[in-house]
Amino acid sequence: MRYIKSLYIKGFKKFDEITVHFNEHMNILVGENEAGKSTILEAIKIVLNQMYKNADKSILKDLFNKTQMDIFNGNPSLETLPKIEIELDLELDPTEKNTEYFFGENSRNAKAIFGIKFECSFNEDIGANLIDVINSGEIPYEYYNLSWKTYSKQQYYLIKRPLNFIAIDTSESDTYNSFNYFNRSLFYSRYNEEERIASKNKFRNELSKMFKTIKLDDIDEHRKFGINDKKVILESVLAVYEDSIALENKGSGMSSLIKTQIALDKSKNNLDVVLIEEPETHLCHTTLQKMLAEIEKQQSNSQIIITTHNNLIASRLNLKNVIWITMNKAKSLNNIAESDANFFIKTDNNNFLQLLLSKKAILVEGATEFLLFPKIYQQITGKSIEDDEISIISCNGISYSRYLSVIKDTNKKIAVLTDNDKNNKKIEESINYNDEHQSQHIFMDNNINNWTWEKCFYALNQDTLDNLIEIDKTANYLFHEKDYGKVLGKMLNNKVETAYSMLNSEIQFLIPQYIQDAIKWLNE
DSSP states (O other): OOOOEEEEEEEEETHHHEEOOOSSEEEEEEETSSSHHHHHHHHHHHHHHTTTTSOGGGHHHHHHHHHHHHHHHHHHSSSSOOOOEEEEEEEOOTSSGGGGGEEEHHHHHSOOEEEEEEEEOOTTOOOOOGGHHHTTTOGGGGGEEEEEEETTOOOOOGGGSSSSSEEETTTOOHHHHHHHHHHHHHHHHHHHHHHHHHHHHHHHHHHHHHHHHHHOOOOSSOOOOOOOOTTTOOHHHOOOEEEEEEEGGGHHHHHHHHHHHHHHHHHOOSSEEEEOOOTTOOOOOOHHHHHHHHHHTTTTEEEEEEEEEOOHHHHHHGGGGEEEEEEEEEEEESSHHHHHHHHHHOOOOOOHHHHHHEEEEEESSSSSHHHHHHHHHHHHHHHTTTTTTTTEEEEETSSSHHHHHHHHHGTTTEEEEEOOOTHHHHHHHHHHHHHHOSSSSEEEOOOSSSOOHHHHHHHHHHHHHHHOOOTTOOOOOBBBBBBOOOOHHHHSHHHHHHHHHHHSSSOOOOOHHHHHHHHHHOOO
């Protein structure tokens, strides 16, 4: 199988320097907005497709890394001019044709492997007389060279592209160019060079014949209309049809699904690598489920690299395949336990990505805590959880231990608010856990009589809650067949309703100590 082993970027857009190691089959790139997920896909396209090769050099202003630009602006000189390096390490079959063309030591590691190197740097030979211009703080973009070389130090030509790949950008606003790229890429991957040349020549000849049948009058004695072969080429007019409808004329969500289905069918299209940017865009839940089913079914045939913000995609395609882009680093989550990864595959309703992408987080057991915690936090700190960049995440029936397990290697600060359930052993285990873990702590009331969130609040605010919570005097409000009194009984049986009453009141409640401790620890 041919695939991308790793990508090295230096000085390109978001990245001062980063190395991304890819899995052979499935790769899920996640990160906050502007983390650089799309930049990674763009870097791959620059190397393999020679993107920007014929673009105006002014585009370089948008491609150079900001840190490098700041260094140059602070100390303009030939040595501090910004430059870009991108290297793509490949896994190729050495017995296949042309693979020796990519094998060599022309890489950052200086060891013999397969790959391609892209460089964008100032050409000192033709710009030798521009030193004064550079020292004045001006970057002579027109004197930059864009070069593509294989690791054998030979010029890289697209006709010798080492693997077939396609990029599907469902967020693409330029629909025409998006489809044009997809159709062209599919044409090149599905047919070999001999077949493509034959079909293009036949198209050109048949078009000329057809034009003659129109029989337009001559313009004058020496002039007449004809076909401009440079304007009308087969690749520019290709469209993919499903039955009698072009994909361009289908809805955005359905066309994205069909594009993905086509790209993943390697038996017909011979694609080694498929890049998919934000597949959730324009898709309803049902269509997204269909797309994920296609990806799951075909993922062993090709290398798939996906960017996403969607919990369902990340968990359904296995959290072990997640590559977290953060702080100019790419962190694989491959060390997640198989049992935990399999658990999240089966639980669509989870908040894993919200937890992973948060700076600090507090895990709560359900809707009651989720509703009230922001008010409690504001009361204690005088600030909102948004001000302090704290995410509140409801486990929704998923054991908090599952979340702690999959997030343990990230060193992310996470507090858990949970009930002791009248269990002294649970209290002891939480104390031991906190002693052993610096970044994640579990908080619960140490008194087994205060066994749940509602009981803790009622113990401290009995008179206040007796006046606030409306009860039906004829009702029993038994909880698990036990009588805890009408007000507490209603709080236990109608958790969301009573929490909403507390939330909408102007009352400053007394806060249980373990909740205060959690807030203090989060802000240490």
